[in-house]
Amino acid sequence: MKYDKLLYFCDKCQNMKHLKGYQVQENALMIVEDPSGTYVIRNGYFDYIQLSRSGIIKRALVNLAKQISFSLSELAQVLHISERTFQRYADDAKLSADTSERAILLSQLYQRGTEVFGHLDDFKEWMRTPLPVFDYQTPISLLDTTFGFQLIQDELGRIEHGIFA
Incomplete structure (x- = not known):
């Protein structure tokens, strides 16, 4: 798998459209510009395993947090790292396999929740109720x-x- 300019997490690649030469889901939640690589996750756990092992870039995780309205404190709690440790990472630094795996789980959850609720905002409200x-x-x-x-x-x-x- 080649990684070039986007970070994209998805469980099901449906409603496809062309974006910068890559097939991605039309209502994709987790797309970020990333100069060091593109992560396109289609179907399959092996892609998730490979991405977890290679590590997600901090900038991608920050973008995910913004999209799902997570504070740095909430994100740190989910990822099992301290806020200060997370802040110390450079924007283009790769995170550990454990942290990357939890980030993927978080992305998958919010993708699934958006599918079930129909809108990301509705799912975000449900998550805080x-x-x-x-x-x-x-x-x-x-x-x-x-x-x-x-x-x-x-x-x-x-x-x-x-x-x-």
Whole structure:
């Protein structure tokens, strides 16, 4: 896989359009300009594994945080790094495999949530609402564990199929 100018995370490449010579999803959430490389994730866990191992560039993660309205503090909590450590990275520095993997999980979650809710803003609001299904915690507060990610993904599946708890 060649990486050139965009960072793009997606689960399903549907509604394709041409963007700078690459096929990308029309409603893609996670696109950033990145002089060091293009990351095009089509379908397949091996692409995610390769991207996790090679590391995501800090600038891409900052762009993701802006798109999903995460503060630096919230992002640091999800990524399991301190705010100060994150701030010390240069914009073009590659993040560790663990941090990159969590960033991909976050991107996938918000992509899925946008598909289920129809609009990113609706999903962002839901993520910040205390819900009975999560013991009156906000979904965003559960993102510090992979179990929390899975719990939210499971709930999105129930919502998609009209099964409300």
